Every structure is written in C-alpha cells, then in structure tokens.
Amino acid sequence: MAAPIRVLTAVPICDGHDSAINTINLEFIRHGIEVVYMGYHRYATDMVRAAIQEDVRALGISSYNGGHVEFFSEVAALLKKQGADYIKLFGGGGGTITTVDAAAMRRKGVDKIFFAGTPLSEMVDYVHQHYGGARKRGGKAPTAEMKLARKLTEIEDSYAGGKRKRPMPNAQRRMPKGKKSGRKSGTRVFGFTGPGGAGKTTLIDELVLRLLNREPKVRIAILSHDPSVVGLGALLGDRATMINSQDERVFMRSMATRGQAGGLSPATEDCLQLLAHSDFDYVIIETVGTGQEAMPFQMGLVDKTVLVMNPDYGSRLQLQKIVMLDLADIVVVNKSDQERARTAISEIERRLDQNKRSQTTVSTVANRHRDAGVDELCDLLLEKR
Amino acid sequence: MSKLGRVVEAVENYNQFVLDEVKRARSDKAFGKKLLDRWNEVKANTPIGTAPTGLKLPRLALPEIDEAGEIARYLLGEGLPGEFPFTNGAYREMYLEPLREPEEGSYGKNGRNGKNGKNGTKPAPKAEQEEPTRLFSGFGLAEDTNERFHYLTGHQRSARLSTAFDGPTLYGIDSDAEGVFGKIGEGGLAIDTYEDMVRLYDGFDMGSPSFSASMTISGPAPIIMAMYIAAAKKRFGPSVIPKLRGTIQADIFKEVQAQNETIFPTEASLRFLCDMIEFTTREMPRWYPVSISGYHIGEAGATPVQQAAYTLSNGFAYAELLSKRGISVDQFGPRLSFFLDCGLDVEYIALARASRRIWAIGMRDAFGAGPKGQMFKLHTQTSGRSLVAAEFKNNLTRTAAELMLAYMNGTNSCHSNSADEPFTTPSEEWIRLAAHGQAILLDESGIFKHTMNMLTGSPGMKAVERAVEAAILEEFRQIEELGGVLSAIEHRYQRSQIQNAAHRYEQQIYDGTRPIIALNKYANAKEEMPEVEMVRTPRAKKQLQVDRLAKFKKKNAEKAQRALDKLSDVVERGENFFPTLIETVEVCSLGQITGRLQEIVGHFRPMV
Numbered sequence: 001m002a003a004p005i006r007v008l009t010a011v012p013i014c015d016g017h018d019s020a021i022n023t024i025n026l027e028f029i030r031h032g033i034e035v036v037y038m039g040y041h042r043y044a045t046d047m048v049r050a051a052i053q054e055d056v057r058a059l060g061i062s063s064y065n066g067g068h069v070e071f072f073s074e075v076a077a078l079l080k081k082q083g084a085d086y087i088k089l090f091g092g093g094g095g096t097i098t099t100v101d102a103a104a105m106r107r108k109g110v111d112k113i114f115f116a117g118t119p120l121s122e123m124v125d126y127v128h129q130h131y132g133g134a135r136k137r138g139g140k141a142p143t144a145e146m147k148l149a150r151k152l153t154e155i156e157d158s159y160a161g162g163k164r165k166r167p168m169p170n171a172q173r174r175m176p177k178g179k180k181s182g183r184k185s186g187t188r189v190f191g192f193t194g195p196g197g198a199g200k201t202t203l204i205d206e207l208v209l210r211l212l213n214r215e216p217k218v219r220i221a222i223l224s225h226d227p228s229v230v231g232l233g234a235l236l237g238d239r240a241t242m243i244n245s246q247d248e249r250v251f252m253r254s255m256a257t258r259g260q261a262g263g264l265s266p267a268t269e270d271c272l273q274l275l276a277h278s279d280f281d282y283v284i285i286e287t288v289g290t291g292q293e294a295m296p297f298q299m300g301l302v303d304k305t306v307l308v309m310n311p312d313y314g315s316r317l318q319l320q321k322i323v324m325l326d327l328a329d330i331v332v333v334n335k336s337d338q339e340r341a342r343t344a345i346s347e348i349e350r351r352l353d354q355n356k357r358s359q360t361t362v363s364t365v366a367n368r369h370r371d372a373g374v375d376e377l378c379d380l381l382l383e384k385r
Numbered sequence: 386m387s388k389l390g391r392v393v394e395a396v397e398n399y400n401q402f403v404l405d406e407v408k409r410a411r412s413d414k415a416f417g418k419k420l421l422d423r424w425n426e427v428k429a430n431t432p433i434g435t436a437p438t439g440l441k442l443p444r445l446a447l448p449e450i451d452e453a454g455e456i457a458r459y460l461l462g463e464g465l466p467g468e469f470p471f472t473n474g475a476y477r478e479m480y481l482e483p484l485r486e487p488e489e490g491s492y493g494k495n496g497r498n499g500k501n502g503k504n505g506t507k508p509a510p511k512a513e514q515e516e517p518t519r520l521f522s523g524f525g526l527a528e529d530t531n532e533r534f535h536y537l538t539g540h541q542r543s544a545r546l547s548t549a550f551d552g553p554t555l556y557g558i559d560s561d562a563e564g565v566f567g568k569i570g571e572g573g574l575a576i577d578t579y580e581d582m583v584r585l586y587d588g589f590d591m592g593s594p595s596f597s598a599s600m601t602i603s604g605p606a607p608i609i610m611a612m613y614i615a616a617a618k619k620r621f622g623p624s625v626i627p628k629l630r631g632t633i634q635a636d637i638f639k640e641v642q643a644q645n646e647t648i649f650p651t652e653a654s655l656r657f658l659c660d661m662i663e664f665t666t667r668e669m670p671r672w673y674p675v676s677i678s679g680y681h682i683g684e685a686g687a688t689p690v691q692q693a694a695y696t697l698s699n700g701f702a703y704a705e706l707l708s709k710r711g712i713s714v715d716q717f718g719p720r721l722s723f724f725l726d727c728g729l730d731v732e733y734i735a736l737a738r739a740s741r742r743i744w745a746i747g748m749r750d751a752f753g754a755g756p757k758g759q760m761f762k763l764h765t766q767t768s769g770r771s772l773v774a775a776e777f778k779n780n781l782t783r784t785a786a787e788l789m790l791a792y793m794n795g796t797n798s799c800h801s802n803s804a805d806e807p808f809t810t811p812s813e814e815w816i817r818l819a820a821h822g823q824a825i826l827l828d829e830s831g832i833f834k835h836t837m838n839m840l841t842g843s844p845g846m847k848a849v850e851r852a853v854e855a856a857i858l859e860e861f862r863q864i865e866e867l868g869g870v871l872s873a874i875e876h877r878y879q880r881s882q883i884q885n886a887a888h889r890y891e892q893q894i895y896d897g898t899r900p901i902i903a904l905n906k907y908a909n910a911k912e913e914m915p916e917v918e919m920v921r922t923p924r925a926k927k928q929l930q931v932d933r934l935a936k937f938k939k940k941n942a943e944k945a946q947r948a949l950d951k952l953s954d955v956v957e958r959g960e961n962f963f964p965t966l967i968e969t970v971e972v973c974s975l976g977q978i979t980g981r982l983q984e985i986v987g988h989f990r991p992m993v
C-alpha cells in the first residue's frame with residue numbers, strides 16, 4: 001500500500017473562518033488523506049515551519065478576512081526562501097478571492113486556488129492527482145531541520161509501503177545513556193500517555209512553555225499521535241491546540257496510528273530513536289488517548305513515563321485494571337480543580353502504594369495559566385537522575 | 386441538575402399547564418366566561434386602521450375562535466403580542482404605521498411601542514419608533530466607516546449604527562503587529578486607539594435618544610467598550626455616560642463554539658465580561674452589554690435547531706453566571722438581547738417564535754425574572770451563507786424571502802445582506818438595495834404595516850413551532866447530560882455538532898439534495914466567477930493607520946507603562962477592572978492592553 005498523502009491546513013492570522021476548512025478536512029480524511037490541521041488565526045511563519053517539520057506534500061490555506069494576496073505571497077516567499085517550495089501551496093476563500101487575485105497569487109508561487117462553488121470531490125481529486133505520486137524535491141541544499149523531517153517521512157513511508165515491518169535492530173538505536181551526542185549532554189525522553197480527554201496535549205504544551213522560558217537555548221522535539229480513521233486518513237489536530245509549541249526552538253511531528261492499536265504508529269519507535277539522536281535536549285512523545293491496558297512504550301524507549309488522568313476515570317474497579325499505573329514514573333491527575341479530584345487523588349495514591357516503587361503523583365490544572373502543579377511536574381521531570 | 390435542566394422542566398410544566406387550563410376552560414364555567422370576556426374585550430379594543438385603498442383592518446389580527454378552551458390555548462399558549470410567553474412578539478404594535486386619523490377603537494392610551502412609526506410627524510421620535518433597519522457596516526479606517534454611517538442613516542429619523550471591525554481589531558491586535566498589514570481595514574474597520582473611536586462616530590450625537598450604536602466584537606469587547614466610553618466622554622463630557630445607548634456583542638460562548646475570536650482563556654474572558662456587565666448595568670442603564678448570538682453558530686453550519694438551542698442555552702448560562710456574581714435578575718434580565726440568523730430552511734418559519742417562548746418561560750419559571758427580563762429582544766440577520774457567488778443577483782431574491790421570514794417572526798431589528806455578500810464588504814450599490822429591500826417590505830408593501838399578526842398562526846407555522854420547540858428541548862437535555870453549557874463546551878460538544886452539520890450541508894449541495902439555483906440547479910455552465918466591485922483598503926490607508934498608531938504610542942509612551950501597571954494590579958487583585966480600563970484606553974492601544982492582559986491571564990487555547 002502506498003503511504004497516505006499528508007497535507008497541512010490552516011487559516012491565516014486574524015481570521016477565524018474555519019467552517020470551510022473543517023469541512024474540507026473531513027472530506028480529505030474520508031478519502032485517505034492525512035491532514036495536519038493547525039487551526040485558525042495562524043501566522044505565515046508558523047505555517048511554513050510546521051509544513052517543513054511535518055514534511056507535508058502541500059499546504060492548504062483557507063482565507064476569508066481579506067489580505068489574501070499578501071498572505072499567500074508571504075507564505076510562498078517563506079517557503080521559497082527556505083528552499084522548501086517542493087511543498088505546494090493551495091487554498092481557497094470562497095468569493096473573496098477573485099480570478100484576478102488568483103492570477104496574481106499564482107505568479108507569486110501559489111499552485112492552485114479553488115473558487116466558490118467548487119464541489120468537494122474536485123478538491124479531493126486534485127490532491128490525489130497532484131500531491132500524490134513520486135516526490136521531486138530539488139532546489140537548495142536542505143537545512144538540518146528539513147533533513148530530519150525527510151528522514152522521518154522515509155521511516156513512516158517504509159512502514160506504510162511494507163518495506164519495514166519491525167523496528168530497527170538495537171545496534172542502530174540510541175546511544176548509551178549519558179554519552180554525549182553532538183553538543184548536547186544527553187537527550188531526555190519523556191513519554192506521555194493517558195485516556196482521551198485527560199488533557200495530555202494541553203499539559204505538554206504548558207510544559208513546553210516552561211521549558212522555553214527556563215532555558216533560552218533549549219531545543220525540544222515533540223512526537224504526537226492521533227488515530228487514523230479505520231481504513232482512511234487521519235486528522236492530526238494537536239498543533240491547533242499546542243499554541244506554545246509553535247516556536248522555532250520546537251520541532252514537532254504529528255503521526256497517524258495507521259491501523260496500529262495501542263496508541264502509537266508502527267513507525268513510532270524508529271522515529272523516536274531518530275529524534276533522540278538529533279541534538280534535542282528534550283524529546284516528548286504523546287500517545288493517542290486510548291485504554292490503558294498496556295504500556296505503550298517499549299522498555300528503554302523513554303526515560304520517564306507520565307500517565308495523565310482526569311478525576312472522573314470511573315469506579316475504583318477500573319483503577320485496578322489500569323496497568324499503566326504500575327508502570328508510570330509520574331502519575332498526573334489533571335483537571336484537579338474538579339469536584340471529584342480529592343477522592344481521585346487519594347484513591348490513586350493508595351493504588352500506587354501497593355506497587356512499592358518510587359512513583360510520584362502530581363495534581364495539575366493544565367488549562368489554568370501559570371498553574372503551580374505544572375511547575376511541579378516540570379521540576380520533577382528535570383530532576384537529575 | 387443545572388439551571389438548563391430546570392428550564393426543560395419549566396417548559397414541560399408550562400405546556401402541561403396550558404393543556405390543563407384548556408380543559409378547565411371547558412369544564413369550569415366561570416373560568417370559561419372570564420376568558421371569553423377577556424377575548425371579546427381585546428377584540429373590541431383593537432383599533433381599526435385604513436389602508437391607502439380604503440380597506441379597513443384591525444391593527445391586531447386574532448384567530449377566529451369563540452370557544453373558551455381554544456381561547457385559553459391561544460392566550461396562555463402563545464399570548465398576545467407583548468404578553469407572556471411572547472410567542473407572537475415582544476411588543477404589541479411592531480412595524481405598524483401610526484394611525485393617520487382618529488379611528489374607531491380606543492387604541493392610543495394603553496397601546497405599546499409602534500416600532501416603525503411613519504413619516505416622522507414629530508421631530509424627535511420615541512426610541513420605540515425607530516426603524517428596525519440596522520445595517521452592519523465597517524471598512525477601511527474610522528473616517529471611511531463614518532462616511533458610510535452618514536450615508537446609511539442620513540434619511541432616517543433615527544441613527545441605528547452597527548459596526549463591523551477588521552480582523553486585527555477582532556483579535557485585539559494592533560495594526561502595526563507582525564504579519565497583519567494586509568488585513569487592516571478589510572472586512573471591517575480598523576480600531577487601534579480611542580482616538581479612532583472618536584473619528585468613527587464623528588458628527589453623531591452619541592448621547593441622543595435617537596442614536597444607538599451596536600458593536601460586533603466579543604474577544605476584546607471590554608477594551609473596545611471602554612474606548613467607546615472614553616470617546617464619548619472626550620466629546621460630550623462625563624455626563625454622557627448614563628445616556629449612552631447601544632449594544633456590544635461580547636458573547637464569549639458563541640466565540641468558543643463558532644466564531645473563533647476568543648483571545649483570553651474562557652474563564653478569564655467571562656470574568657472580564659462580567660466586570661463590564663456589572664459596570665454598564667449600574668452606570669449605563671440603556672446599554673445592552675451582551676448580545677447572545679446564534680447567527681455565527683448558524684453561519685458556521687449548524688442546523689437551525691442547533692442554532693436556537695445553543696443560543697438559548699448560552700443565554701441561560703449567562704443568566705446563571707450573572708446571578709452567581711450577585712447581580713439580580715431584574716437588573717441584568719432586561720439588558721440581555723439576542724441575535725439570530727434567518728435562512729431559507731423551513732425551521733425559520735417559526736424559529737424565533739419558539740425561541741421567544743422558551744426564553745420567556747425559562748426566565749420566569751427557572752430564574753424568577755419579571756416581565757422585562759422575560760422578553761427575548763431579537764436582532765436578526767439574513768443568512769450570508771445562503772448567498773452564493775454563482776449568478777449572484779439571485780441573492781436579492783434569497784434575502785427578500787429571508788426578510789419576510791424574519792419579520793413574520795417579529796424580529797425587533799434586522800440586517801439584510803447585500804447581494805455581493807459572497808465576495809466583499811458590500812459596495813454602495815448593493816448595500817443600498819439591501820436597505821431598500823427592508824423598506825419595500827415594511828413601508829411600501831401593506832404586508833406588515835397595517836396589522837400585527839398578519840402572517841402568524843397558520844397551521845404550518847404552528848406545526849413547525851411545535852417541532853422546533855421539542856427539538857430544542859431535546860438538545861438542552863443533551864447539554865444537560867454533559868454537565869451544562871460550560872462542560873459541554875469543554876467536551877467540544879457544540880463545536881463537533883456544528884462541524885458535522887456544516888459538512889453535511891456542503892455535501893448536500895454537491896450531491897444535489899439541496900438545490901441551490903444557478904449553482905447545482907439551472908446552472909449556467911458558461912459562467913465564470915462574476916466580476917464584482919470589490920471594496921478593499923488601499924495600501925496608503927493601511928499605512929496611515931499604522932502611522933497614526935505610532936504617533937499615539939510615541940505621545941503616550943511614558944503614561945502607557947504606568948497605566949498598564951495600574952491595570953495589572955487591579956486584575957491581579959481580582960477587582961472589577963472595568964472602571965480602570967476606561968482610564969487605560971486614554972493612553973494605551975488595543976494591542977498594548979491585550980498583550981498585558983494576556984501576560985496575566987494567558988492566551989486562549991483554541992479547540993479544533
């Protein structure tokens with residue numbers, strides 16, 4: 001099977017018209033396309049950085065609040081400047097984009113504008129015809145970030161194409177702990193898992209904000225996962241929520257599970273190894289929010305495992321079944337401002353006591369600005385081993 | 386059970402009460418007679434007007450019933466216009482032209498609110514006699530929009546302005562911010578400082594009873610509101626504040642659900658909003674500090690029932706929030722107003738009627754509101770999304786049909802979209818036709834000006850009303866099950882429902898289930914994108930806005946820092962920040978204030 005086409009979609013700065021793009025995203029994923037969605041009110045620079053990191057085939061922009069000639073041109077120029085114009089630029093904006101505008105935009109490097117009244121099927125077909133098939137990159141020498149992004153694509157695609165079935169042998173994998181890889185004194189890898197709705201994405205983004213504030217030269221990689229729709233594409237929407245992670249010191253990659261159960265993709269392990277070797281200070285990996293019957297991370301894959309839960313995980317009976325509670329290093333009870341939080345925390349602590357390991361619980365309210373619980377989690381993660 | 390659950394119960398109980406009263410009217414002779422007497426009295430007291438053709442008509446039409454049970458069903462179930470539960474209208478004599486000469490009947494002493502008095506016999510019309518026409522406009526810089534305002538209202542008795550802001554303003558960003566230059570003055574006007582606000586309403590008497598301004602902005606609403614007050618103060622002195630009339634949208638819930646302009650975390654946004662409401666209900670008794678809006682929900686693709694259900698439930702959630710804040714329902718109730726969409730789907734035959742009824746019952750029985758707090762005061766806009774680019778002149782017909790529906794539903798004010806809606810902020814040619822469309826319906830035609838209830842109460846309308854009400858209550862139950870409005874928002878409930886509906890809507894267009902004339906039916910295969918005059922803001926103007934801002938910032942550089950620090954202190958201490966904000970805007974720009982507040986409370990984290 002050929003690897004699914006990956007595209008990135010977004011709505012420009014000062015524009016919240018997301019209805020069209022939401023519909024188009026849904027239509028794309030129903031036709032096998034993987035969509036990394038950045039959301040609305042997004043800067044050109046962030047879009048371009050994301051497109052490069054995600055190594056998508058094309059960047060689709062939906063613009064309604066005017067200034068589209070300027071905005072699309074800015075994006076095209078940025079892509080070109082970075083030697084990334086192998087990523088095609090397309091989009092629409094209903095009737096606000098005239099044929100004259102579209103011609104001007106094409107001259108600036110925009111591949112295709114879809115006018116008002118275009119059937120959805122026409123856009124899907126266009127993406128399949130023009131952004132599928134073999135890829136020509138050409139042009140300038142790629143930057144380190146581009147190289148990394150491309151390698152990740154190669155890994156992902158080799159699994160999708162059936163060329164690779166199992167992760168790479170150990171020999172090619174991570175350097176021994178403590179050994180310096182490049183200029184960094186050892187990359188730390190944090191694995192985040194937990195049920196859907198627990199607030200993992202928000203928590204990670206808040207953590208990233210703190211790391212960025214504390215360490216001006218820090219470099220962070222994030223590997224985030226979203227489920228593929230059975231047999232179809234996927235909507236990879238974490239970038240829309242992770243506002244702090246759209247930063248030049250952060251390398252973020254969104255992956256679809258592509259049919260694998262357990263919250264990760266078949267290519268995750270190899271991709272994670274690659275990132276762990278790529279001069280980042282921190283690598284953060286987030287699983288899909290799935291059931292917690294098993295440990296998603298293979299032994300040695302991450303340095304610290306964080307299980308994120310919210311207070312209404314259900315009855316205590318279920319608590320017994322959560323295998324992750326035995327394996328996690330840190331258990332975060334997020335949304336701890338909820339009514340049930342206190343009971344939940346003491347139940348979880350009692351459960352952890354049975355394990356007789358040095359596991360820690362932290363209560364957070366990740367969606368609260370400057371939450372002290374998230375500060376505490378950050379300290380815990382940075383603690384020297 | 387949250388308050389929304391109580392509202393569901395209240396409506397169910399009320400419906401049962403009506404059925405019981407119908408039975409009682411039939412069995413209890415005295416009660417039946419009382420009803421019949423009332424009915425005959427209402428009929429006898431209804432004044433009679435004369436159409437230009439000489440035809441005489443009662444100014445209020447009533448169903449032809451003379452049986453006590455049916456009378457009970459009508460009077461209690463839907464109510465006369467201006468009476469609980471307000472199904473037929475918030476006021477009694479909406480849109481009617483004043484009686485020209487003394488006629489039979491005794492109207493005049495106790496009659497209510499003719500919303501559309503004709504021909505300005507008196508120089509200064511009563512507030513209730515203003516035109517319902519309120520056209521949304523804004524483009525370029527303040528002075529461009531000011532000119533458009535004068536153009537639109539020059540011939541009217543009253544100036545009812547409705548202000549559209551550009552993208553940077555809607556997101557609380559300054560015109561000199563990175564990457565926004567192209568957006569300055571597009572789709573609305575640019576406001577960076579209160580000096581822009583002074584220019585915007587130049588030449589209008591902001592304290593006059595025939596002037597009112599509506600401002601369509603929510604994310605940074607308190608800052609913009611403060612600028613409005615500062616501008617009015619600058620021009621007319623502090624005594625103008627209690628006289629200010631108008632509306633600011635300030636609806637955070639629908640921003641999170643559909644319009645996507647929230648700039649602070651939801652909780653902080655709500656806190657700032659309540660600060661503002663607390664101030665305006667106290668100091669500006671004629672101001673509507675929140676316009677609970679379904680329009681954006683509808684335009685984002687929600688079905689009409691979803692639109693009404695989310696809007697009403699948002700309204701009840703605000704009522705709950707304000708009560709918790711210690712403001713009494715009699716204070717805030719009358720200051721809440723609503724804004725709905727009106728498209729071509731069949732639900733719109735009765736959507737506003739059903740909404741008015743649910744609101745009234747809910748506010749009375751679940752919140753204990755008095756009559757003024759039960760009234761669902763409604764602004765309607767015809768649907769922009771129903772207007773298409775293909776053979777766009779057809780949009781005139783679509784809008785005309787929607788206007789009919791809006792007025793049949795007794796809207797209190799209305800915006801009609803221009804035919805060039807799919808392309809651009811309207812150009813003068815098309816906005817003129819849009820305004821005329823309303824005048825043709827209300828002034829020229831005899832449809833609405835002679836008789837109230839002219840087109841209400843048909844069996845079809847009643848059927849839609851019942852079905853819509855039941856469906857709205859069902860939606861309420863869903864939201865209640867998720868723990869109420871705020872919790873449902875957190876679950877992405879409203880957003881995902883709206884997005885799915887939007888996808889289905891587009892699919893239906895392209896699979897032909899939804900005929901759209903000239904697009905998928907009777908389409909002209911040859912037509913390319915039509916050529917339309919585009920309203921765009923020239924580079925030089927954008928630059929002018931940036932330069933003005935630079936001057937303002939330079940002039941106030943020192944004071945700004947101090948003012949921002951003072952504002953921070955107030956916010957950190959948890960006090961009401963609004964009175965201080967009115968001072969801050971005198972020396973700080975919109976973006977400076979937003980930036981500082983975001984440092985304290987954080988940024989809004991968008992949802993997919």
Ligand code: B12
Nearest residue numbers: 016017018019060062066092094116118572573769806809
């Ligand atoms: C829906 C809508 C809204 C909703 C948006 C809800 C939401 N969450 O999206 C609401 C009511 C909230 C809204 C608000 C505003 N709106 Co508005 N809105 C519209 C409206 C009616 C329809 C747009 C739409 O979604 N159409 C449905 C899509 C599916 O169809 P389409 O537009 O024809 O697009 C087709 C193609 O172009 C293509 N396409 C589009 N994007 C993309 C992207 C990619 C990648 C691809 C492949 C294809 C593609 O797909 C579609 C199917 O064929 C238009 C007018 C109109 N009738 O078009 C105004 C319009 C876009 N809005 C406008 C304005 C000004 C605003 C406001 C700024 C008003 C204000 N001052 O407050 C605000 C700003 C909102 C914000 N947060 O930014 C103006 C823009 C004018 C301009 N640029 O000069 C318009 C044109 C109306 C007007 N004439 O004034 N709006």
